[in-house]
Structure formats: structure tokens, C-alpha cells
Amino acid sequence: MAAGGYPAADPGGGFTGGDSAPDGTGGTTDGTGDKGDKSGLRTALAGLTTRGRSFLAAGIAATVCAYVLGQSDLLRVGLLLTVLPLVCAGVLYRTRYRVAGSRRLSPARVPAGSEARVHLRMDNVSRLPTGLLMLQDRVPYVLGPRPRFVLDRVEAGGRREVSYRVRSDLRGRYPLGPLQLRLTDPFGMCELTRSFATYDTLTVIPHVEPLPPVRLAGEATGYGDGRQRSLALAGEDDVIPRGYRYGDDLRRVHWRSTARYGELMVRREEQPQRARCTVLLDTRGPAFQGAGPDSAFEWAVSGAASVLVHMLERGFSVRLLTDSGSAAPGEGTDGFAGVGQGSADAAGLLMDTLAVVDHSDTYTLSAAYDVLRGGNEGLLVAFFGDLDEEQAAVAARMRQRSRGAIAFLLDGAGWSQGPGAPVSPQCARRLRLLQEAGWTAVAVPPGASVVSMWRQADRERTGTAAPTSTGGRS
Structure with missing residues (x-):
């Protein structure tokens, strides 16, 4: 120094x-x-x-x-x-x-x-x-x-x-x-x-909790469905003919394309795909009540950070998306981090973004829905605050463009009452709406750990979860 x-x-x-x-x-x-x-x-x-x-x-x-x-x-x-x-x-x-x-x-x-x-x-x-x-x-x-x-x-x-x-x-x-x-x-x-x-x-x-490697719906095993086609570097396989690069196998020369373009062309063959995961963080101000390190919003930010790090460690290409439709800056050319850069650098970039994320001025999830419906998202993990009937319907439609969807719904009424509060009837109705749309949806009670909710999501997928207390008729 x-x-x-x-x-x-x-x-x-x-x-x-x-x-x-x-x-x-x-x-x-x-x-x-x-x-x-x-x-x-x-x-x-x-x-x-x-x-x-x-x-x-x-x-x-x-x-x-x-x-x-x-x-x-x-x-x-x-x-x-x-x-x-x-x-x-x-x-x-x-x-x-x-x-x-x-x-x-x-x-x-x-x-x-x-x-x-x-x-x-x-x-x-x-x-x-x-x-x-x-x-x-x-x-x-x-x-x-x-x-x-x-x-x-x-x-x-x-x-x-x-x-x-x-x-x-x-x-x-x-x-x-x-x-x-x-x-x-x-x-x-x-x-x-x-x-x-x-x-x-x-x-x-944000505080990051190590998550167990559970098998969730929509997760790909390594090749084929749910994987992103990554561009090749020199000497690697792609999907269409391209110009010859030093190190390419001469047995892959595509003579028809060579004659057409007047230069040496090689075949681009299909390459293994890389799994994608989009983490949606709801930052709407009216969706969360309270402030401080024990608030529902801070739990959602910590949960999003834990999922992002966990997916990067498992080899996924990840993207952080907010309700306003904005993603973490500096990600890959296709919007997903972890493809062309080291997972440690990608994790640091995402953590820096989450360190300063705050409540947005938006009241709807429409901007995030517009981004999600534009392509195949692979696995979608969402952290929602309070949802009214209209926003719950928008969230339900997000499931259509993903191969697997997991939702963590934070009940504002329960978090305002403190640990041990039952799930409110309104939150229970939103859970059923998301589940009917194909989401693996769980309600997050006050004081719950991210690890326990991650395991509960896996139990919900397999149908082994215990019945949820609604605290009243819905």
C-alpha cells in the first residue's frame, strides 16, 4: 500500500x-x-x-x-x-x-x-x-x-x-x-x-443464504429443452455456416457455401444449451409495508439474492428483473449474466444492483410482463408483495412464457402482525389463482428463512406440503 x-x-x-x-x-x-x-x-x-x-x-x-x-x-x-x-x-x-x-x-x-x-x-x-x-x-x-x-x-x-x-x-x-x-x-x-x-x-x-439443490419444475438437466444456445468462440460449434476461423476442423468445410461466398466456410453444428433463470423482484411501494432489516421488502431482496447466487453456482444464466421492466446493468448481450463472464463477476454485479435497489414508483407489473412475454425465460422465480386482483391476473399470465415458475408471495397483513400470523384470506385467494395458472406458489410468513421457503416450494411441486392455514374462510 x-x-x-x-x-x-x-x-x-x-x-x-x-x-x-x-x-x-x-x-x-x-x-x-x-x-x-x-x-x-x-x-x-x-x-x-x-x-x-x-x-x-x-x-x-x-x-x-x-x-x-x-x-x-x-x-x-x-x-x-x-x-x-x-x-x-x-x-x-x-x-x-x-x-x-x-x-x-x-x-x-x-x-x-x-x-x-x-x-x-x-x-x-x-x-x-x-x-x-x-x-x-x-x-x-x-x-x-x-x-x-x-x-x-x-x-x-x-x-x-x-x-x-x-x-x-x-x-x-x-x-x-x-x-x-x-x-x-x-x-x-x-x-x-x-x-x-x-x-x-x-x-x-443483501444477506445470502445457501440454498439446497432441490429439483424444481422447469429445470433442465443439462442439454435440450430449457437451455440457451450460446454463441461459439473460435473453433467451437454454432448452428449455421460461418467463416473459417483458425483452429476449425477442415472436415467441417461447407463447400457449397464456400463457392457461393468466395471464401472458406465451415458448418455450424448444434451446441449444448445453457439453462436460463429469471428472478423477478417486485419493488412496488404499495406492495410492501414497513421498513428496516426485518421488513417484508428486505426479505424479498435477500431471497432474490440467494436464488441468483444459487442458480449461478449451478451453471444457470441468470437475469434480475424488476416490476418496472429494468434489469441489472452490464449483463450479457442477451440480457442474461453468467454466459460470457465468470460467475463470480456476474454475482458481484447482481449483488451491487441489489445493494441499492429501492421501492419503485410503479403500481403495476405490466412492464415486467411485457419483458417476459418477449421470449423463453426458462425457469422463472418471482418474489411478490401484496397483489390486488388485477395484478394477480398479470402475474398469472407471466407463467405462459416460462417452462417452470415459482412464486414467493409475501402477505402484507401477516407481516404487519408479526411472527406466527396466519395467511390472510386475500393472500390465500392470490395463491390459488397463481397455482391454477401453473405457478408453484407459496406464502411467506413473517420471520421465515429463505431456505425453509425454498424447500417448501419443492414440497408444493411434489404435492407433499402440509395444508396452509388461511386464518379464515376465503
Whole structure:
């Protein structure tokens, strides 16, 4: 972790510059003064502490009294009290040294409820030792209190390393920094505080639960139905004739196409297909009640993250879709992640998207339905909030373009009552409507784990699930 560039000195002296980027590179601060003496004087006087201001006020009062009373001894005391804080401020302001700071996050992406460690490093890149340094890093209140450190004298060319922990139960992207340094004189008369220019970002992703490898309807075994045809690289098989590429087998030369196009053409043969899975996340604001890490919406986000990671690990091409019809940015050319890129990169991209997903302004699922009816989705896994009669009908039609469909329906009335609440009659009616349309639909009670609901979906498919309590006639 090395120091980075060296920005120009601040006109007011003290500390300026930029702290590290996530890769650990740092910035440098310069403590030299500036040509603007008036501006420098104002900066130095503004840095006087309560002790320094008290000494200055007492010195001025003693000097005035000594002049009025004609006491020379009191005049000398007054001058000493007045000059001491001014001298300390001037010496501190004119101190010449350069300090480089850097920050490193470990890890930079952390699940909700887990801790991350932030490592700070300060390097004295000047030829003079520093005085006492007080270091403070700015963090959002949801990550904990602001960390503060006191660094003893740093020798020329020396370094100091400190670290602190942050933790958040709420997913999101949180800025860390800018880093602040405060320098004091030995008498505590003056303090100069300066901030670095840049900051890092900690990404808190949804909690992911490892799911068991159950066999669900619509899942393909490896080849044939339910698999996506993937484009071939050089030397691989495709589906129609194409130009010759280095490494192709000469036995696959298609002479008729070669004669027609005037260049060497080879046959494209059918290739094994790759399973697709679309995860639909309902983000409509009216569909969810409550907020916080234990709310129904956060459960849906965590469930979607768990399913996406599970499907990527099983070799599926996955897509994250919301009710507004938008998908995670940066996916494959066909809209599915995990085909032309590593599963780890695809999972990181999807988790970054889910880390900042929030309630949408839409009230219907029509936009998502328009996207789904445009092609074969393979396996469809949906996380729905409260559905009225119209939106339940739209959700039921989504089943037509998928080979298998699983729905997790979060009952808003039950989640508002807390754990142990029965399924409401309205939720039971929506479940029956989805099941009649071919969905494997289950109601999610408050406090249920994603793993248990995943297993229940498998039992619903095989017809071994226990009867669901509706809490009343529907």
C-alpha cells in the first residue's frame, strides 16, 4: 500500500490533499504556509483552542489593567499571556512537513449484518518529524461512531497504521471519508484541522443464504429443452455456416457455401444449451409495508439474492428483473449474466444492483410482463408483495412464457402482525389463482428463512406440503 500523488499545498496551510482509493493508493498533504499572510493569519487565529483563547483574553485584560493601574509586573504577565498563544499558532502554521494517507477496505463488499475492517495508514514523507496527530475518519451513522485515533510523533520517513471496524444491518453504498487530520502544539493552544479530498465506498449487499439443490419444475438437466444456445468462440460449434476461423476442423468445410461466398466456410453444428433463470423482484411501494432489516421488502431482496447466487453456482444464466421492466446493468448481450463472464463477476454485479435497489414508483407489473412475454425465460422465480386482483391476473399470465415458475408471495397483513400470523384470506385467494395458472406458489410468513421457503416450494411441486392455514374462510 504505497502513497500516491502529491497535490499542491492548501493556501491556508495545514493538511490538504486526497486519501486513498479502494486499491489502497494514497494522497499527500503539505503543511507549508502560503504567500497570503492575511489569509494565513486568519487561519492560524481560527485554530486557537479554548485554552488558547482564554490565555489571549486573560493577557489582553491583564495588559489593559496594567496600563490603567501603572503596574509594570502585571504588564509583563499580560504580554506573556498574550504572546504565548500567538506564537504557538504561528509556529504550528509554519511547520513544514508532508503527510501521505491511504485507506484499504477488507472486504470492500460485505453482507448485511457482517463486519468490515478499514485500515488507515499515515506516512511522513518529509524530512522533519511531525508533532502529535489526531486522526478522524468520517463514516455514516448507520456504520457506527466516527473513529478517532491519536498518533504520537511520526519520525521522518516513518509510518503509522491503525484500523477500525464498521457494520451495518441495512444494505446500501456508504461513503467512508474524507479523512481528517488535526495537529496541535505542545501547549494545546492551537489546533489545525484539514481534510483529504477523496473518499472510498463500502458496499453492503443483501444477506445470502445457501440454498439446497432441490429439483424444481422447469429445470433442465443439462442439454435440450430449457437451455440457451450460446454463441461459439473460435473453433467451437454454432448452428449455421460461418467463416473459417483458425483452429476449425477442415472436415467441417461447407463447400457449397464456400463457392457461393468466395471464401472458406465451415458448418455450424448444434451446441449444448445453457439453462436460463429469471428472478423477478417486485419493488412496488404499495406492495410492501414497513421498513428496516426485518421488513417484508428486505426479505424479498435477500431471497432474490440467494436464488441468483444459487442458480449461478449451478451453471444457470441468470437475469434480475424488476416490476418496472429494468434489469441489472452490464449483463450479457442477451440480457442474461453468467454466459460470457465468470460467475463470480456476474454475482458481484447482481449483488451491487441489489445493494441499492429501492421501492419503485410503479403500481403495476405490466412492464415486467411485457419483458417476459418477449421470449423463453426458462425457469422463472418471482418474489411478490401484496397483489390486488388485477395484478394477480398479470402475474398469472407471466407463467405462459416460462417452462417452470415459482412464486414467493409475501402477505402484507401477516407481516404487519408479526411472527406466527396466519395467511390472510386475500393472500390465500392470490395463491390459488397463481397455482391454477401453473405457478408453484407459496406464502411467506413473517420471520421465515429463505431456505425453509425454498424447500417448501419443492414440497408444493411434489404435492407433499402440509395444508396452509388461511386464518379464515376465503
